[in-house]
Amino acid sequence: MHKSFLAALLAPVLLSACATAPALERAAAPPVQTQPGAAAANDPRVSAVGEAILARGGNATDAALAMVFALTVVEPQSSGIGGGAFYVRGAPDGAVATIDGRETAPAAAGPDWFLGPDGAPLPRGQAVRSGLSIGVPGTVAMAAEAHRRFGRLAWREVITPAIALARDGFAMNIRLNGSLDDNPQSGARDADARAIYYGPDGKALAPGTLI
Numbered sequence: 001m002h003k004s005f006l007a008a009l010l011a012p013v014l015l016s017a018c019a020t021a022p023a024l025e026r027a028a029a030p031p032v033q034t035q036p037g038a039a040a041a042n043d044p045r046v047s048a049v050g051e052a053i054l055a056r057g058g059n060a061t062d063a064a065l066a067m068v069f070a071l072t073v074v075e076p077q078s079s080g081i082g083g084g085a086f087y088v089r090g091a092p093d094g095a096v097a098t099i100d101g102r103e104t105a106p107a108a109a110g111p112d113w114f115l116g117p118d119g120a121p122l123p124r125g126q127a128v129r130s131g132l133s134i135g136v137p138g139t140v141a142m143a144a145e146a147h148r149r150f151g152r153l154a155w156r157e158v159i160t161p162a163i164a165l166a167r168d169g170f171a172m173n174i175r176l177n178g179s180l181d182d183n184p185q186s187g188a189r190d191a192d193a194r195a196i197y198y199g200p201d202g203k204a205l206a207p208g209t210l211i
Contacts, residue, residue: 039063042079045170046070049161053153061089061150062158065143069162074170077179077187084138087146097150101142103135129186169210172197180204 037060039050049070050063058066064087071079084103090096114127127133147155180187180197181204188194188202199205 037063039067041067041071043071043074043173045074045165049165052161053158056153056157058153058157059151061146062153065147065151066158066161068139068143069159070165073162073165074173075176077176077183081139082137084135085142087142089146089150099142099145101138101145103138106136125185129189172205172207172209172211174207177204177207 037054039047039054041047041050046067050067053063053066054060068079068085069081072081085101087099087101088096089098109132113132114122116122121127144155147158151158176197184198184202184204187204188198196211197204205211
């Protein structure tokens with residue numbers, strides 16, 4: 001796999017060199033304009049968001065943050081601004097910058113939060129499906145700090161693709177559908193979420209349905 005990958009990278013370079021060598025003998029070849037960089041995410045719709053940000057002149061930080069917010073919309077079961085995230089940036093000179101945006105326990109949290117009146121630990125399901133189990137989100141603060149330090153585009157441009165996905169809608173995919181069907185005790189617990197993701201029959205909306 002590694003050899004194939006390297007070959008794929010090197011082949012265009014070698015072909016380009018062979019093609020331009022004769023031309024260099026006649027006249028200086030014009031500079032080649034390229035758009036460096038690539039964007040990848042769990043969802044192809046989100047990868048497209050990152051690519052669009054790069055094409056608009058944004059840098060890697062802008063693209064990464066735009067994809068974070070877009071994933072919040074299309075992958076609410078495992079990504080989102082209600083949780084935490086880490087930012088890691090490698091610079092051309094080898095310097096690495098990190099920002100810790102992991103969610104944390106509320107300041108008032110204590111060792112007795114998940115104990116019942118009898119002092120015994122609460123059943124896991126009861127403890128998890130409780131406001132007490134929610135950490136203070138850190139993703140937005142992390143994104144804001146990363147953008148302040150390293151972003152190039154305006155904040156509005158970074159979050160606009162996610163807003164468009166939410167307003168215009170997106171197709172339910174198989175992964176989200178399966179997560180909602182497997183976890184109705186969480187996904188359908190809130191009336192607003194139930195109205196968005198579930199049908200009148202209580203089942204998660206079918207893949208392909210516009211959300």
